[in-house]
Every structure is written in C-alpha cells, then in structure tokens.
Amino acid sequence: MEPLTGLLTSLVFAAAATAQPACGADVLGTSRTLTLRREAAAWGTAQHAALPTLAPKEVVLTFDDGPRPGSTPVVLKALAEQCVKASFFMNGEPLAQHAALARQVRDEGHSVGMHGYRHEHFSQLPPAAQTADLDAMMAAYRAVFGAEPAAFRFPFLEETSTLLASLKERGLVVMSIDAGAEDWLPDQTPQMLADKLLGQLAKSGGGIVLLHDAQDQTARALPFLLRALKSNGYRVVHVNWN
Numbered sequence: 001m002e003p004l005t006g007l008l009t010s011l012v013f014a015a016a017a018t019a020q021p022a023c024g025a026d027v028l029g030t031s032r033t034l035t036l037r038r039e040a041a042a043w044g045t046a047q048h049a050a051l052p053t054l055a056p057k058e059v060v061l062t063f064d065d066g067p068r069p070g071s072t073p074v075v076l077k078a079l080a081e082q083c084v085k086a087s088f089f090m091n092g093e094p095l096a097q098h099a100a101l102a103r104q105v106r107d108e109g110h111s112v113g114m115h116g117y118r119h120e121h122f123s124q125l126p127p128a129a130q131t132a133d134l135d136a137m138m139a140a141y142r143a144v145f146g147a148e149p150a151a152f153r154f155p156f157l158e159e160t161s162t163l164l165a166s167l168k169e170r171g172l173v174v175m176s177i178d179a180g181a182e183d184w185l186p187d188q189t190p191q192m193l194a195d196k197l198l199g200q201l202a203k204s205g206g207g208i209v210l211l212h213d214a215q216d217q218t219a220r221a222l223p224f225l226l227r228a229l230k231s232n233g234y235r236v237v238h239v240n241w242n
C-alpha cells in the first residue's frame with residue numbers, strides 16, 4: 001500500500017470513529033424511542049399528566065432556547081459522545097438566524113419542537129399578539145425544516161388559555177416538564193447542576209428533564225450530568241412525534 005493511501009485510509013477511519021462513537025456499555029446511550037401522536041395533548045407533571053408509558057428512572061432530555069452557535073454545538077458533541085438523543089425546543093428568532101445549526105441538530109437524530117418566536121411572557125400579551133407570535137414561530141419552523149411542527153413548550157412554562165386553545169386547534173402537543181436543574185441561574189458548577197437535577201429526579205422518579213442548550217454552563221457541564229445520570233441508574237428515552 002502506498003504510504004499516502006495508508007495515511008488517507010487512517011484519516012478516513014479516524015473521521016468515521018469521531019463521527020460515530022461506539023455505543024458500548026460504558027456510555028449512557030438511548031434505551032428506547034417513544035413516538036407520541038401528533039395531537040392536541042399536554043405532558044409533564046409540572047402542569048399536566050405524566051408522559052404515557054414512562055417507567056420509573058426513565059428520563060427524556062430536553063434543551064430550550066437555542067440554537068446558539070456558542071453552546072449548542074458543545075451540547076451536540078456531549079450527546080453524541082454518550083450516544084444520547086434529545087429533544088430541542090427552539091425559539092423562532094435564533095432558529096431563523098442560525099438555520100444551518102438548527103438543521104444540524106435535526107440531522108444528528110434529535111427531535112425539534114417550538115418554544116415561541118421571541119420567548120415572550122405570554123400572560124402579559126394581548127391575545128392577538130400571542131397568536132401572532134405562534135404564527136411567526138410556525139412559519140420559521142416550516143421555512144427552516146420544510147416540515148410541519150408537532151410540539152410546543154411555553155416560554156417560562158407560562159401557559160395562557162388563548163395559546164392553549166390555539167395549540168389545541170392546530171393539533172400541537174404541549175410539552176411541559178417533570179424535573180430540571182435551574183440551569184438558568186448564574187455561576188453554577190457541574191456538581192451544583194448535577195446535585196439539583198438528581199434531587200429533582202429523586203422526587204419525580206424520572207420524566208421530562210428541562211435543560212438549556214443556550215447556556216454555556218449547561219453545555220460545559222453536560223458530560224458530567226450525563227455520567228451522573230448513568231451512575232445513578234437513569235435510562236434515556238428519546239421522544240419524537242409522528
């Protein structure tokens with residue numbers, strides 16, 4: 001074999017190894033996929049019913065407020081290294097601004113839902129402005145992904161009767177949460193985030209976990225958080241919508 005060909009072959013193998021890490025027993029992995037019907041339903045015990053069929057210690061990882069170039073790729077890398085699939089609830093403004101990054105999230109096998117065009121406090125907006133924000137969010141989603149959106153998470157989990165009715169009319173799934181790490185609070189170490197997350201999960205028993213891919217500290221802490229989930233016996237369920 002020519003030395004150059006040998007070198008190229010090693011490079012190709014090295015690239016393949018980087019792109020697709022082995023999902024062995026030493027990583028957290030994704031234990032199963034839960035496909036929800038695309039229908040007017042609302043999940044997450046912070047506000048609604050628990051996701052159907054979730055067993056104790058099963059968690060669904062969700063990331064809000066992206067895509068953000070500084071931190072979302074760091075989150076994607078940590079998820080890929082642990083063979084974990086997650087759901088991302090994106091805001092319309094960064095989605096339109098960073099369309100390629102948004103499509104990268106989807107192309108790496110994660111689910112994408114909506115999180116409001118401008119991350120508004122909907123309870124402080126008149127009804128027409130609330131539905132206008134949802135219209136803009138849905139238009140941005142369609143423009144970037146060329147597909148119909150299926151799911152929505154309220155910014156600040158702040159639900160309004162106007163938007164709940166509008167989401168129901170459109171057959172969109174509302175995704176609330178069961179646990180989180182309050183990772184929007186500043187200056188938290190990976191250990192602090194892990195302690196908070198494991199504490200909340202101990203109470204909820206598992207379920208939908210809220211994190212933020214737009215937060216640098218969350219992105220940096222994610223490898224530690226994923227290892228903490230594995231060592232505490234949690235299993236990841238990937239939720240998507242048909």
Ligand SMILES: [Zn+2]
Nearest residue numbers: 064065155156
């Ligand atoms: Zn948010």
